[in-house]
Structures are given as structure tokens and as C-alpha cells.
Amino acid sequence: MTENLARKLKEDNNGSEQGKITTKEKVSYGFGDFGNGFMFDLGQSYLMHFYTDIAGISAAAAAGVFSITKIFDAFMDPLAGSIIDSRIPGKRGKFRPVMMLASILLAVMTVVTFTMPDLSMGGKIAWAYGTYMAWGLIYSFTNVPYGSLASVMTRNVGERSIMASTRQAGSIGAQLVTGVAFVPILMLFPSQKIGYPITAAIMALIGIIGFWICYKNTKEHIKSENVKGKEKQSAKDYFRVVFTNRPLWCLILMTLFTISAMNTNNAMMIYFCQYNLGHVGLQPIINFIQMGSSVAGITLIPFLVRRFGKKKTAMAGLLIGVLADGLNFIIPTNIYTFIVLVSIGYAALAISNGVTWAFVSDTIDYGHWHTGVRKEGVTYAAFNFSRKIAQSLAALVSAGVLAATGYVANAHQSAGTLLGIKGTMTLYPAVALLFAAIILGLLYNLSDDKFRSVANDLNNGRWENGRF
Template identity: 35%
Template sequence: MNRNADPLTLKLSLREKCAYGMGDFGSNLMLCIGTLYLLKFYTDELGMPAFYGGVIFLVAKFFTAFTDMLTGVLLDSRRNIGENGKFRPFILYASVPVALVATAQFMANDFSLTVKTAIATVLFMMFGLFYSLMNCSYGAMVPAITKNPDERAQLAAWRQGGATLGLLLCTVGFMPVQSLFNANPSQGYFFAALLFALCGLLCMWWCYNGVQERYVEVTPEHHKPSMIKSFCAIFRNPPLLVLCIANLCTLAAFNIKLAIQVYYTQYVLNDIHLLSWMGFFSMGCILIGVFLVPGAVKRFGKKQVYLGGLTLWATGDVLNFLWGSSSLMFVFFSCMAFFGTAFVNSLNWALVPDTVDYGEWKTGIRTEGSVYTGYTFSRKISAALAGFLPGIMLTQIGYVPNTLQSATTLLGLRQLIFLWPCGLAIIAALTMGFFYKLNEKRFAFIIEEISTRKNKSCQQSATNTENKASAVTL
């Protein structure tokens, strides 16, 4: 590959795109087992009230929101960057404790409720800390891989494809593995978590070996990164702020849907095994959507495709609430909604590198770590709310584990899985539609101006060097 080629036209190999996608496949294998099943493990195996599970998610996710900020500070503070790059070493080394803690979270114990809650909270916080080091580095690496906006969109599609496959495998495969241990369900949870975490670890190492950082830039000495600057990076970068608000809504909606679907299939549709089939078809629809993202972006632009995905998502949820009482219709309308999420979730990652370039254009300082972790801060706050609300709402609607639920509880489950995500998707659409102004034409202008500035700076430096040499000669 020609390193001297125009950065805006440089093409990545299929092998490298695949390796990058495997990174989110692996990280989602380790993340989604917690997103999908940890609350149910707390309530059904550890005997915790759903409220306790919600509080654990809230506390731990708020903690990891700030660890994301610390990761950004750490990344932007790096000065002596070796041949492995600025971001890749964190993918290699942090993935090991992520896998260990992801497994440990599913270890049953007979301690008191207070001790169980404390252990679960600490483990979840540790998972968030190491996951921040691994995943924030993985995401912030995109601007260092390529400057080509089309290639960035493709990397985002490969990333979302990997994430979708990871989510699909967790949705379809976790409970069947767990059910192999019918005599000891707690042991089944632990074995399934161990299996998925090990596979996730191997995929992260695949990503480390397969990607290349071509445009590594060291943050200037006079710019000292800090958590405050990472936080302020959101508010000084209007496109990033709008994206954070929209993502706050979409991620909360998506995670609420994932957390409640296991309860919905078991108690509303009376068929928990339907979860695997629903996951297979709906995640398959997400994969189809992911493959369509690059072509749709080329034809319509990122913003229009993003809004189209939100429209499909909200429509699918409304139809499911009205007519999704049978297994067939539930799967059908869920496929429509998840197909829409493919465009939204893919473009969330494709838009972030654009805001990095916008920040450099506006301030003259390139800080991938601060921008990316400022963005992931909003995602973790969203995840905190998405973990907290289902636990609180399950308590409010009168959920009791492993028993026949009342009509009020069943209605509450339907509202939680459909109406809440639909409302949040509509808010995200309004936010992006009215306030996101960084379109393709403006982005091309920004990249061109940044290149012009750098060329002028290099010419000025060369001129100054020549003048100094002439002065010495004289």
C-alpha cells in the first residue's frame, strides 16, 4: 500500500477491514453477555431485587463514564509512541482483564444480599474500567487508520457488522449453552460466560494483529490533556455535541430493548426459546442493513441515511406495540425496527471521526482521544440509564421472578420494550434533523483546509531552517 498516496483516496484492504470488524465482534461478545443476561442473573440466580440490579448498573456505568474520560487523557498524553502505534497496545493488553472480569461477573455465591450487591458492583466497575481502556482505544483509532471518508464509513460498517454478529451470537447462543446445565443453572451461566469471553479475547488479538495506524499524531506539548478538557471538547464541538445527544437517546433505547426482550419472550409470549429465533432473524436484518450502509451513504449522505434508519426503527416499535402480541408478528416488526437500527448504530461510529477533523479545523489541535472519549462519556451515561431504568421499571410494574405475571406487569413489559425506545428514537431524529450541520460538502472543505494549513506550516518551517542556515554561513 502506497503511504504517499492522497489520504482522501487511499483504499484499505479487505483483510484490514475484516480485522477491524473482528475487534467489535470480540468486544461485543464480552459486553453483550452482561447487557443481555446479567440483570436476569442477578434477579433469578443471585436472588437480588430488580431494583438492586438497576442501581448496580447505574453506579457502575457512571463510574465507567469517567474512566472513559481518563482513557482519553491517557491516549492524548502519549509522547513516546512505538512501532505498535498509539492505540493498538491497549487493545492487546486490556482485553485480558476484560475477559476475566466478564466471566467473574457470572459467578454465583451464597453471601448476604449486601455482600452480593457489593461484589457485583465492584466487578461491574472493574469490567467498565478495563473495557474503557480496550474499547475507547479501538474506536479512537479510526482517524489514525484512514482519512478517506468513504473508507471510514466502510470501517464503521465493518465495525457495526462485527458488533451485530457478536450480539447475534450472544442472543442466539448464550441461553442454549446455559441450558445445558439444567441441574445447576448458575453453573450454566458461568460456563457460557467463560466460553464467550474466551472467544472475544481471541478476536481482539486478531484485530490487534490485522490493523495498521498510518496517521499517528502526537498531541502538542503545550496542550496538556485533562478530564475537564475532554468534557469541554463536547461543548466546543457543535457536531459532536449534537451527536452525543442523539446517541444518548439511541443507545438507551437499544439497550432497554435488549434488556427487556428476555423478559418479554418468557412472560408475554410464553416462549423464552423464541428469543434465539428472534435474535437470529432480527440480527440478520441488522447485518443486511450494515452491508447497505456504504452504498446508501454514497447516494444519500450520512445524515439522511441516519434519519431514515430512525424512522424505520420508530415505525417498527409502534407497530409491535399495536399488533405484536403473537410470536410471528413480534419477530416481523422487530426485524423492521432492528433493520433501522443498523443504519443508526453504524453511522454513529462513522460520524465521530468527522467531528475529530472538525475539532482540529476549529482549534488547530488534533485530539482523537479527548473527542472520542467525550463521545463515549455520553454513551456510558446512556448505558447507565438504560441499565437503571429496566431494573426500576420492573419493580414498579410488579415483576416477580419465575411466576405468572399480572396483566399490569405484562402491559408494563410491552411499554418498556416498545414505547420507551420509540420515544427516544423520535427525540434523536429531531435532534439530528434540526441541529447536525456537518454534511459531506462541508467536511471536504474542512479536510482541504487542514491540509493547506499543514502544508503552509511545513513550508514555513523549511524557510526558517534555510534562513538559519544562511545566517550561520554568513
């Protein structure tokens, strides 16, 4: 027991050999996802409502915009990853400059997506497709370098769990602010058609500030070293890095369910408050409680990971989410029980998603160790591919249920439509998180102890089949 503990401590220390990561860096890294959320979360939470209730696009057409655009986005991630991986690091690193520049362009496109010219219905739908696809392309060049950044900051298991917490805190913090502030700001304007782009511009500006804090205060400590040295690498190398990485594929499958569950919750909240609970003004209040509970929950991630390990912590969060969301569907609609259960479920999911960010960095190192080729951007892009497909699935479920149950914008809804909205908010996440827990429990085989061994090999110039 003493020898094993000594070995773990030694390997954890080795995890930071290639550069000491400061507390300021760990916290600043989380501001990247904080900035990201002020642009990404608007699309997940409010763009559907903008399309159906402000632009006048049908729910079925809006479902097509979201689902097809997200599939397009998913294929842009590997493109962005391969381009970024081919960059020669400068004095500011490989990932940070691309992230910062792309975030500024993303802010501009965030505002554009919440505008709708006076066009025919066909023209409006075409505008929605074009602007959201352009947004998605730029988002790939923002999010892929940001997500890859963590893997070149440290290999220390404990530090990565802290960074996963700060990243999730940034994400939930952005959801909290946008969820609470967006609708009240929007309602200050006499016309929501004018209010939407102005409110989006305010949020996007805060998003740029978040990315700037991350860019300014983080460093890329770990250098990319491949077995092939400086030789040109083929497409075969890219495929080996991704397709022989079992832990990565487990995360990809799991994420299809966790992210679709989270996004259906976010997209349907404004509908549930407006129609099932009877007042859209309840949305910021419920979001404040829900997101506040999540922020409190994710502060426990470092402790839970130290005590139980990453896999058990993530599994527990998923199963608690299944129970809370399932009960919320079964129990008759009541504002008090709804708030309690949706907050518990979302906080539990936030813990699982927070741990996932540490998993992703581990799979990048595992792929390097397993193949001798390090491709942070492509590996992260493969994971992000699943997030985009999950977002497409969430859009199909959310808008598809609205269309199938006869939703009519700004009107009294039928009992079937109200049940559909409730089921999408609660039952779908419960089922999705159950599948995610099964996948994680059966397929993920990169334990914390095994990762420490992998990190130790990499820090000493070794890979699975020899030395670099």
C-alpha cells in the same frame, strides 16, 4: 457540477494520503467490535437476568447496580482517554497495544461478573457493584483506544463509511451469536449458577480472538500533529477540543436516546420471551431473525451513504425504527407480527448506529481542524460518556419498570407487569428514536462536503485559523 465532482474526488483521494488502507484492514477493524460484543453484550442482555433470577437480587437493587455503575463507567472514559492520548506512539502505534492488553483483562472480568459467592443479600449486592465497576473500568481502557483507532486509519469519507459498516457488522454479528448461542449453551448445565460463568468464559475467549485479529491486521496511518507542537498541553486544550465541537455534542445527545433504545430492547428480550410469549426458548430464535435482518441491513450502509449522505441515511433509519416500534406496541401481542416489526426496527437502528461510527471519526478530525489540537482518545471518550449514560438510563428504565409493575422472578406475571415489559421493549424505543431523529435533524451541521474540506485542510497542514 463537473468542478464540484472533481473537487470531491480529489479530496477523497487526499483523505488517504497519510497511508493506504487495505481491504484486509477495513474488515479486520470490524473484528474489534465483534470481539467487544462477546463481552459487552453479555452484560447488556443477560446480567440483569442473572442478578434477578439466579443471584436472587431484587429488580430494584439490580437497577441500582446497573445505573450507578454505568455513571461511574462514564467518568472513567475521559480518564482513559486522557491517559491514552498522553502515550507516545511505539512501533505498534498508540492505541492498538492498550486495546489488546485491556481486552484480555476484560475477558477475565466478564467471567467474574457472572459469578455470585454464597453471601448475604447485602454481600451479594456489594459483590455485584464491585465486580461490575471493575469490569467497566477495564472496558474503558479497551473500548476508548478501539474507537479512537478508526480516526488514525484513514480520512477518506468512503473508506470511513465502509469501516463503519464493518464495525457495525462486527457488533451485530456478536449480538447474533451471543443472542442465539448463549441460552442453549447455558441450558446444557444442570445448574445455571454454574452454567453462567462457563458460558461467559466461552464467549469471552472468542472476544479475545476478535480483538487479536483487529490488533494484528490494522495500522495507525495518521500521525497526531498539533499546532502546539511538542509543547505540553493544558487542561484548557482538552476542554476546547470537546466543548467547542458542535457536531460531537449533537452525537452525544442523540446517542443518549439511540443506545438506551437498543439496550432496553436487548435487556428485555429474555423477559418478553419467557413471560409475554410463554417460552424462554423463543429468545435465541427471535434474536437470530432480528440480528440476521440487521446484518443484512448494514451491508447497505456504504451504498446508502454514497447515494444520500450520512445524515439522511441515519435519519431514515431512526424514523423507520420509530414507526416499527410504535406499531409493535399498538398491535396486540402476536409472535409473528412481533418478530417482523422488531426485526425491521432493530435493522433500521443498526443502520443509524453504523453511520454514527463514521460520524465519530469525522468529529475527531473536526475538533483537530477547529482547535489545532488533536485528541482522539479524549474526543472519543466524550462520545462514549454518552453511551455509558444511555446504558445507565436503559437499566433504570428496564429494571425500574419491572420493579414498579410488581415483577416476581420465575412466577406468573400480572397483566400490568406484562404490559410494562411490552412497553419497555417497544414504546420506549419508539419515543427515544423520535427524539434522536429530531436532535440529528436540527443540530448536526458537519455535512459530507464540509468534512471533505476539513480533511483536505488537515492533509495540507492547515487548520481553521492558520497553518500547523
